[in-house]
Amino acid sequence: xxxPFLPFLAAAAPGHDSPGRVLLLLAxxxxxxxxxxxxxxxxxxxxxxxxxxxxxxxxxxxxxxxPAAGSDAxxxxxxxxxxxxxxxxxxxxxxxxxxxxxxxxxxALAVAAVGVALPFLLGFLFWKAGxxxxxxxxxxxxxxxxxxxxxxxxxxxxxxARVLSDxxxxxTPEARIIVGAAVIDDVLGLVILSVVxxxxxxxxxxxxxxxxxxxxxxxxLVAAVVIGKQLAPHLFTFVARIKSREVVIxxxxxxxxxxxxxxxxxxxxxxxxxxxxGIILSGTDQFDIIxxxxxxxxxxxxxxxxxxxxxxxxxxxxxxxxxxxxxxLWVALALTFLAVLGKLAAGWAAPWIPFDRLTVGVGxxxxxxxxxxxxxxxxxxxxxxxEVFNAVLLMVLVTTFLAPVLLKRVAGRGPRPAAA
Amino acid sequence: xxxPFLPFLAAAAPGHDSPGRVLLLLAxxxxxxxxxxxxxxxxxxxxxxxxxxxxxxxxxxxxxxxPAAGSDAxxxxxxxxxxxxxxxxxxxxxxxxxxxxxxxxxxALAVAAVGVALPFLLGFLFWKAGxxxxxxxxxxxxxxxxxxxxxxxxxxxxxxARVLSDxxxxxTPEARIIVGAAVIDDVLGLVILSVVxxxxxxxxxxxxxxxxxxxxxxxxLVAAVVIGKQLAPHLFTFVARIKSREVVIxxxxxxxxxxxxxxxxxxxxxxxxxxxxGIILSGTDQFDIIxxxxxxxxxxxxxxxxxxxxxxxxxxxxxxxxxxxxxxLWVALALTFLAVLGKLAAGWAAPWIPFDRLTVGVGxxxxxxxxxxxxxxxxxxxxxxxEVFNAVLLMVLVTTFLAPVLLKRVAGRGPRPAAA
Numbered sequence: 001x002x003x004p005f006l007p008f009l010a011a012a013a014p015g016h017d018s019p020g021r022v023l024l025l026l027a028x029x030x031x032x033x034x035x036x037x038x039x040x041x042x043x044x045x046x047x048x049x050x051x052x053x054x055x056x057x058x059x060x061x062x063x064x065x066x067p068a069a070g071s072d073a074x075x076x077x078x079x080x081x082x083x084x085x086x087x088x089x090x091x092x093x094x095x096x097x098x099x100x101x102x103x104x105x106x107x108a109l110a111v112a113a114v115g116v117a118l119p120f121l122l123g124f125l126f127w128k129a130g131x132x133x134x135x136x137x138x139x140x141x142x143x144x145x146x147x148x149x150x151x152x153x154x155x156x157x158x159x160x161a162r163v164l165s166d167x168x169x170x171x172t173p174e175a176r177i178i179v180g181a182a183v184i185d186d187v188l189g190l191v192i193l194s195v196v197x198x199x200x201x202x203x204x205x206x207x208x209x210x211x212x213x214x215x216x217x218x219x220x221l222v223a224a225v226v227i228g229k230q231l232a233p234h235l236f237t238f239v240a241r242i243k244s245r246e247v248v249i250x251x252x253x254x255x256x257x258x259x260x261x262x263x264x265x266x267x268x269x270x271x272x273x274x275x276x277x278g279i280i281l282s283g284t285d286q287f288d289i290i291x292x293x294x295x296x297x298x299x300x301x302x303x304x305x306x307x308x309x310x311x312x313x314x315x316x317x318x319x320x321x322x323x324x325x326x327x328x329l330w331v332a333l334a335l336t337f338l339a340v341l342g343k344l345a346a347g348w349a350a351p352w353i354p355f356d357r358l359t360v361g362v363g364x365x366x367x368x369x370x371x372x373x374x375x376x377x378x379x380x381x382x383x384x385x386x387e388v389f390n391a392v393l394l395m396v397l398v399t400t401f402l403a404p405v406l407l408k409r410v411a412g413r414g415p416r417p418a419a420a
Numbered sequence: 421x422x423x424p425f426l427p428f429l430a431a432a433a434p435g436h437d438s439p440g441r442v443l444l445l446l447a448x449x450x451x452x453x454x455x456x457x458x459x460x461x462x463x464x465x466x467x468x469x470x471x472x473x474x475x476x477x478x479x480x481x482x483x484x485x486x487p488a489a490g491s492d493a494x495x496x497x498x499x500x501x502x503x504x505x506x507x508x509x510x511x512x513x514x515x516x517x518x519x520x521x522x523x524x525x526x527x528a529l530a531v532a533a534v535g536v537a538l539p540f541l542l543g544f545l546f547w548k549a550g551x552x553x554x555x556x557x558x559x560x561x562x563x564x565x566x567x568x569x570x571x572x573x574x575x576x577x578x579x580x581a582r583v584l585s586d587x588x589x590x591x592t593p594e595a596r597i598i599v600g601a602a603v604i605d606d607v608l609g610l611v612i613l614s615v616v617x618x619x620x621x622x623x624x625x626x627x628x629x630x631x632x633x634x635x636x637x638x639x640x641l642v643a644a645v646v647i648g649k650q651l652a653p654h655l656f657t658f659v660a661r662i663k664s665r666e667v668v669i670x671x672x673x674x675x676x677x678x679x680x681x682x683x684x685x686x687x688x689x690x691x692x693x694x695x696x697x698g699i700i701l702s703g704t705d706q707f708d709i710i711x712x713x714x715x716x717x718x719x720x721x722x723x724x725x726x727x728x729x730x731x732x733x734x735x736x737x738x739x740x741x742x743x744x745x746x747x748x749l750w751v752a753l754a755l756t757f758l759a760v761l762g763k764l765a766a767g768w769a770a771p772w773i774p775f776d777r778l779t780v781g782v783g784x785x786x787x788x789x790x791x792x793x794x795x796x797x798x799x800x801x802x803x804x805x806x807e808v809f810n811a812v813l814l815m816v817l818v819t820t821f822l823a824p825v826l827l828k829r830v831a832g833r834g835p836r837p838a839a840a
Contacts, residue, residue: 019502020684027677030670038667075492076499082439246719247458250450253720257447264440293716299666300673300717 022073026080026304028065032058033303044408046159048368049400051303055310066311077308082270084305085373087298089271090256093278094291096183098225108180110350115181115364116153116188119342124149126338143196147383150196151375151392152339155185156368156400163404164363169411174356178363181346186275189370191217193269193377220268221276224259228280236284248286249293255281271373302369309372309393312379317390328387332394339399340365359411366403371396442493446500446724448485452478453723464828466579468788469820471723475730486731497728502690504725505793507718509691510676513698514711516603518645528600530770535601535784536573536608539762544569546758563616564808567798570616571812572759575605576788576820583824584783589831594776598783601766606695609790611637613689613797637688641696644679648700656704668706669713675701691793722789729792729813732799737810748807752814759819760785779831786823791816 032054040050058066067073127145160182164175195214232255239251256277263273281290320326347361375392378384384392452474460470478486487493547565580602584595615634652675659671676697683693701710740746767781795812798804804812 018684019499020681020690022499023506023677023690024681024685027674027681030674030677034667034670072495075495079439079442079496086443246715247454249716250454250719250723254447254450257443257450261440261444261447264438265444270440270443295666296669296713297717297720299670303670 022067022076025065025067025073025077029054029058029077029307030300030303033307037303044404046162046366046368046400046404048156048159048306049397051306052310052372052397055307056313056315057310058307059311059313061313061315066307077304080301081305081308084298084301084303084308086256086260086270086274087253087294088302088305088369089274090253090278091291091294091298092186093275093280094282094287094294096186096275096279096282098279098282105180107177107350107353107355108184110353111177111181111346111360111364112184112188114349115155115343115346116185116192118345119152119339120149120192122149122338122342123152123335126334130334143383144385144388147196147374147378148335148388148392150189150192151367151371151378151395152335152342153185153192154189154367154370154374155182155343155364156366156370159366159368159400159403160363160407163407164411167408167411172411174359174363174411177355177360181360181364185364186370187221189374191221191272193271193374196383216266217268217272220263220266221272224263224273224276225279228259228276229283232280233284236281236286240286240289246293248289249297252277252281252286252290252294253297306369306372309376312376313390313393314386317387318394328391329394331388332391332398335391335395336398339367339395340402359407362403362406362410365406366400367396368400371399442487442496445485445487445493445497449474449478449497449727450720450723453727457723464824466582466786466788466820466824468576468579468726469817471726472730472792472817475727476733476735477730478727479731479733481733481735486727497724500721501725501728504718504721504723504728506676506680506690506694507673507714508722508725508789509694510673510698511711511714511718512606513695513700514702514707514714516606516695516699516702518699518702525600527597527770527773527775528604530773531597531766531780531784532601532604532608534769535575535763535766536605536612538765539572539759540569540612542569542758542762543572543755546754550754563803564805567616567794567803568755568808568812570609570612571787571791571794571798571815572755572762573605573612574609574787574790574794575602575763575784576786576790579786579788579820579823580783580827583827584831587828587831592831594779594783594831597775597780601780601784605784606790607641609794611641611692613691613794616803636686637692640683640686640688641692644683644693644696645699648679648696649703652700653704656701656706660706660709666713668709669717672697672701672706672710672714673717726789726792729796732796733810733813734806737807738814748811749814751808752811752818755811755815756818759787759815760822779827782823782826782830785826786820787816788820791819 033051036050036054036057037047038050040053041047055066057063060066067077069078124145127148128141161170161179164170164172164178169175170179191214195217236248236251240248256274259273259277259280260270261273263276264270281287284290316322318328318332320329343364344358344361346364347357347359372393375384375389375396378392379386379389453471456470456474456477457467458470460473461467475486477483480486487497489495489498544565547568548561581590581599584590584592584598589595590599611634615637656668656671660668676694679693679697679700680690681693683696684690701707704710736742738748738752740749763784764778764781766784767777767779792813795804795809795816798812799806799809
């Protein structure tokens with residue numbers, strides 16, 4: 001029997017996929033991500049690790065059921081993954097407490113600054129100097145080096161906060177410094193991301209160009225948050241008065257899409273806009289409703305992003321028996337070493353303020369979802385060739401895997417604090 | 421400044437749209453739909469009417485900002501609209517009470533049967549016999565006639581139930597008959613839809629073909645519901661035990677996608693599978709969580725569907741000054757007359773059971789979203805040419821607009837029942 005129904009893609013060209021196939025694909029991706037995530041958590045690992053591994057398994061390395069880029073299913077899947085990042089950054093923005101961020105003060109700022117600058121420098125210099133796998137010849141070496149450096153700067157606030165919460169140690173000064181620094185890192189990381197990706201597309205690396213992009217990214221973020229903080233409460237009070245909870249959440253998500261689109265139009269990043277939208281709405285009276293209702297939508301699309309990113313991993317490239325495969329493994333190992341070193345050292349920033357430096361340093365290690373976003377953009381723009389992308393991804397995986405294991409040992413040393 | 425970010429569609433071909441543009445488009449569509457829906461409700465009309473009109477305004481008739489079919493943005497938008505219908509039918513399934521459906525008994529069944537058979541016959545005969553606008557020559561006349569008849573069979577349970585609820589009359593016997601018949605109509609409609617769309621794609625109309633499809637559609641629905649009712653409670657009790665609320669809702673939506681995909685694979689309709697998934701999950705212990713958490717997701721995507729359908733309306737085709745435009749208006753008027761007549765007459769079914777026949781007949785009039793799904797599939801498969809599609813759409817709009825107005829006058833006559 002023919003498969004006839006609702007052939008929304010059946011325009012004319014061959015290779016069109018039925019919507020039923022796309023739905024089955026989505027169901028498979030979501031279930032696989034959640035099962036792998038639950039298994040990872042059962043084994044004391046962050047769920048995101050499992051979701052990535054699910055993507056690797058569904059990708060070309062093993063099952064090969066993820067759609068090819070360029071097919072209709074691939075286009076839809078890539079867009080839904082994109083939607084996943086945008087919504088994830090929106091949620092992170094929603095949960096970012098601007099006041100608390102300003103309060104954590106000098107220690108967090110110093111840790112964040114060193115934790116961004118040092119890994120960036122280490123990664124940049126390593127790539128500029130060292131032997132490395134071949135990359136696309138159209139991309140200048142400096143651009144790739146900057147991108148490699150940038151992928152090392154991220155800190156995943158989600159993973160660290162979750163581990164500290166599991167240990168009952170979110171109340172310690174170290175935890176506050178780590179979370180504060182990780183949030184500042186998110187903002188710095190987004191700015192760096194905007195800079196490097198714009199540069200990557202232009203291909204030209206100039207000081208004025210970097211300055212310009214930096215000004216646009218920071219300027220958009222600041223302007224959006226400042227203006228938004230004034231207007232959004234009135235807008236959402238009005239929206240909430242008209243109708244039901246569904247209208248509030250639709251308005252919130254539309255607001256996120258709108259700021260994302262505007263950020264892109266302004267020459268900055270979609271996710272900068274989404275993050276700004278989250279920060280703005282975190283201050284409205286409707287925050288509780290928005291956060292509660294946004295979670296299912298975020299939960300639906302973010303696994304698609306992680307599966308999509310994991311699906312870009314080709315394990316064959318890491319096969320040491322393959323010509324050049326050993327090189328990729330070596331690069332991955334070196335990047336991981338630099339990634340851990342750079343963040344650990346950040347623990348020793350601000351020497352005039354007393355805190356447990358090892359705990360803070362270890363807490364900054366996981367790259368998590370932000371590192372993946374960097375890697376994915378590098379891959380899509382072609383600045384990171386397939387080999388480098390896989391090395392970077394392995395670095396992200398290993399740091400994300402390592403951090404909870406180490407943090408449990410290091411942060412669990414002393415007695416539990418009285419405050420939960 | 422260039423627009424460089426996350427160029428997920430920037431593979432190679434021209435005409436690729438940036439994700440930011442798609443996000444702005446989605447934000448525009450959702451906001452326009454909700455504003456128009458709120459205005460419609462303020463004027464005592466169902467929200468769906470406003471959302472359709474928003475689509476007409478954003479479409480080629482006026483602003484022309486909806487993406488063209490075939491572009492990447494168009495592909496993504498069409499898929500999201502598709503997702504909207506699938507989720508809408510999933511929600512309708514969730515809210516369908518199988519037991520109550522069996523209880524409403526002979527009256528509802530008789531009203532539903534007449535309310536499906538009579539409009540279908542009227543539409544079919546009208547199209548077979550009457551003069552009508554030109555349709556694509558590759559489509560047999562009988563196929564189009566069957567489709568036109570099918571579009572007249574739907575009843576929108578949502579709109580009628582909402583109006584009766586607003587009038588405080590959901591407790592009357594008439595209301596129970598209307599809602600029961602409308603639910604049965606949904607099931608019959610879905611089966612008819614599956615039959616006609618399969619036929620439309622094959623192009624051949626044979627009795628064995630129709631029988632085969634009918635058996636598959638009913639068989640899939642019955643088998644899925646019977647088997648699902650046994651397995652799903654265990655599955656979801658297991659899922660709910662592992663983890664948080666988000667996992668339950670992800671499992672529910674994946675289940676909906678899975679059954680939709682399987683229904684298509686079996687040769688039936690996506691929405692039959694989604695509807696079956698909803699009915700199955702309405703019996704699980706996790707129903708409350710699922711329903712609560714599914715609503716924001718449904719609310720996000722269904723407006724996209726209505727805007728997408730409204731966007732297919734080309735008001736220029738209805739312009740009486742255009743050659744043939746008068747014909748379209750005439751056909752729309754005739755179809756509307758038959759649509760109202762057929763459903764009104766259904767009120768006089770089951771003459772041995774006493775109830776207010778005018779109220780029931782009027783309550784069956786609105787075609788609503790189910791009528792739109794029919795029309796849209798007819799348009800996509802090419803069975804309904806642009807002129808017929810616009811006539812059918814006008815019929816859906818007018819019946820949907822008319823029903824609440826009439827129902828208020830007719831059902832509001834007597835005193836309010838004691839039971840709310």
